[in-house]
Amino acid sequence: MTDLDIARAYEPATIDKIASKLDIKEEDLEFYGKYKAKLPLHIAKEAKQGKLILVSAISPTPAGEGKTTMSIGLHDALCKLKKRSLAVLREPSLGPVFGIKGGATGGGHAQVVPMEDINLHFTGDFSAIESAHNLLSALIDNHLHFNQSPQIDPRSVLWKRAMDLNDRALRHINVGLGGRSHGMPRETGFDITAASEIMAILCMALDLNDLKKRLGNILVAYTFDRKPVFARDLKAEGAMAALLKDAIKPNLVQSLEGNPVLMHGGPFANIAQGTNTIIATQTGLRLADYVVTEAGFGFDLGGEKFLDLKCRAAALAPEVVVLVATVRALKYHGEQPLAELQTENVDALRKGMCNLEKHLENVKQFGLPAVVVVNRFPTDTEAEIAAVIEECEKLGVRAVTSTAWANGGEGSVDLAKAVLETIDEAENDFSFLYNLDLPVEKKIEKIATQFYGAAKVSFTSTARRDLKRIQELGMDDAPICIAKTQKSLSDDPTLKGRPKDFNFQVRGIEIAAGAGFVIPLSGEIMRMPGLPKAPAAQNIDIDKDGNISGLF
Known part of the structure; x- marks a missing residue:
């Protein structure tokens, strides 16, 4: 069976x-x-x-x-x-x-x-998260279209769109095509809903007020003079929280x-x-x-x-x-x-x-x-x-x-x-792996060397710029949420067992200011997965009486 x-x-x-x-x-x-x-x-x-x-x-x-x-x-x-x-x-x-x-x-x-x-x-939780995410996306593009203050540099927009399906064709897209009345042309893409910062925020929120505050703290872009723009600057957090009023309740x-x-x-x-x-x-x-x-x-x-x-x-x-x-x-x-x-x-x-x-x-x-x-x-x-x-x-x-x-x-x-x-x-002496007052770079190094077993950690020039930006935003005391392959203790998915003496490379660091942590990126991590050659969807069906088959 x-x-x-x-x-x-x-x-x-x-x-x-x-x-x-x-x-x-x-x-x-x-x-x-x-x-x-x-x-x-x-x-x-x-x-x-x-x-x-x-x-x-x-x-x-x-x-x-x-x-x-x-x-x-x-x-x-x-x-x-x-x-x-x-x-x-x-x-x-x-x-x-x-x-x-x-x-x-x-x-x-x-x-x-x-x-x-x-x-x-x-119960529609993922749909609500997806709607709240895409509402913010729409507000950003509307803000650009009307050239409102603060003036966002369209090249600096960090916020993508979201959909709860695997679709590799949406990883990199152009929007705003078709002339002046259809918005400002720019490059963007889609993340899967489970990778949305709003999903992370919902899971970190302590209550409805905390949820709304965190939504307002989402870093969405920068101005032309490199000043940060948050969701609260677009007055987005209230409507986003309204969309999540039921999703925040446990099922x-x-x-x-x-x-x-x-x-x-x-x-x-x-x-x-x-x-x-x-x-x-x-x-x-x-x-x-x-x-x-x-x-x-x-x-x-x-x-x-x-x-x-x-x-x-x-x-x-x-x-x-x-x-x-x-x-x-x-x-x-x-x-x-x-x-x-x-x-x-x-x-x-x-x-x-x-x-x-x-x-x-x-x-x-x-x-x-x-x-x-x-x-x-x-x-x-x-x-x-x-x-x-x-x-x-x-x-x-x-x-x-x-x-x-x-x-x-x-x-x-x-x-x-x-x-x-x-x-x-058994004895229980629970304590955290690192103290928050350590610099972000040192916290990453501690996780990679002590926890993964890396011999050293290297930071690309992009990651170094991101570290500087984190300091400028006053988030150096933020906890760390490393994005890496799940297939290995290292950042190389081909290394099985217990890899040793490897270099853990950080290629960039994303800032999840709403969730309250920073996300060092190592290796090739897809925020929008693709379907396999023979996706499970091809085996899922429903009969005339509404009975579903093929789910596993």
């Missing part, structure tokens, strides 16, 4: 019954049909404080690691152990859904439903086992912070005793950003980090060819353990305890599983297996017990 078949075979409870498990009153629900609802913002401000569990992973591979499946399985297992648990996850982007990666609602018997709705339009859905799940926000971790909204996480911590949340891609990306960006902004502190690994991924990092990953190879697995080892070292740099979970596949052999557990024991870290895909929460009970014991027994 496919993931969609499994999800469709489940009879979900109405969302008011799911809400009642968290003692949420029906009058506090904003219903989006029978199985989805939004929650009010006031819950995030209430007094109760649960325990936060962060799920991350080793460096991603083409074989897939199943981080969301493990998060949902852990949440369902905690509920089986009679714990008041809540999973808080990111929303899917239509780009991956119709591209190559597929959806983001878990897999097998560890899924969130309604799967079709969540993977498509859900309540459920797992296949009828346990409550919040899904809210969806920035990518290779180009943004890769975590759900602060508001959703805070809401979860007020409603439950244990909150399971995840950070995108490997711990070097989503994990570091979750801790250094989100936890810093919201005064959060995880109790434990769960690192997801698979036998297949470890063998891939041990140089076993992709086509041969189903063949037993303990030597390759032990060689690939260096990648997991580095991620575990990085967890320790934050002073946090870790548990390793091996997402078990039918092709994994007993010898391979034993080797992973043995190698983790050598590193002083507890490792357990999970069969959540096949067995749901029951398949993750051992993981849940290990997590609970670690929370109760």
Whole structure:
């Protein structure tokens, strides 16, 4: 059976019954049909404080690691152990859904439903973000057309347009063609909605007032005399915030086992912070005793950003980090060819353990305890599983297996017990990787050398100019959100395992003044992905009765 078949075979409870498990009153629900609802913002401000569990992973591979499946399985297992648990996850982007990666609602018997709705339009959050983004784009071009003050240099406009689909043809475009009445001709382009700064802002905002302030702080362009122009200078923030009045509220859905799940926000971790909204996480911590949340891609990306960006902004502190690994991924990092990953190879697995080892070292740099979970596949052999557990024991870290895909929460009970014991027994000395008072250059160097393992960091002339501009804007104390490949600890996607003695090159630094951080760029990072030769969209269909097929 496919993931969609499994999800469709489940009879979900109405969302008011799911809400009642968290003692949420029906009058506090904003219903989006029978199985989805939004929650009010006031819950995030209430007094109760649960325990936060962060799920991350080793460096991603083409074989897939199943981080969301493990998060949902852990949440369902905690509920089986009679714990008041809540999973808080990111929303899917239509780009991956119709591209190559597929959806983001878990897999097998560890899924969130309604799967079709969540993977498509859900409650309209992405559409609202896209509209707010493009409203600002339209206001900028209108400002240029009427030559209003402050006078923007059209060559300096930083703000593009956004769309939640993969479309490489829109990366670089010309607008304003057709004569004087159609605007000022200039070059621009599109970013995918998950890469929009407004997505990042929504996920960093503490409340509606903070959202509006951050929207006004978006740096959009410069004047002819190189003075910065912000969204507030165009009087854009009020209307943008109005478009986001519902999108800022967390979405309540459920797992296949009828346990409550919040899904809210969806920035990518290779180009943004890769975590759900602060508001959703805070809401979860007020409603439950244990909150399971995840950070995108490997711990070097989503994990570091979750801790250094989100936890810093919201005064959060995880109790434990769960690192997801698979036998297949470890063998891939041990140089076993992709086509041969189903063949037993303990030597390759032990060689690939260096990648997991580095991620575990990085967890320790934050002073946090870790548990390793091996997402078990039918092709994994007993010898391979034993080797992973043995190698983790050598590193002083507890490792357990999970069969959540096949067995749901029951398949993750051992993981849940290990997590609970670690929370109760392990030392937790959480601290941030760097201090904000370090210069931006030094903060980047610390992440690249200490966290990625680079021997040195080099800055292009463009990056040096950007550093100077950051100082001029008074943002030298901003935290760092590095944009780099997710496929390697380094900035070279071909380097597997644990790369060493490499040069980490920063080719430029973007300023996300609204989100409140700066974004060093390393390697070729696409803010507008393209579709593969055979996109998933070609397999998605709907019949005369409205039944969708082909989603995964």
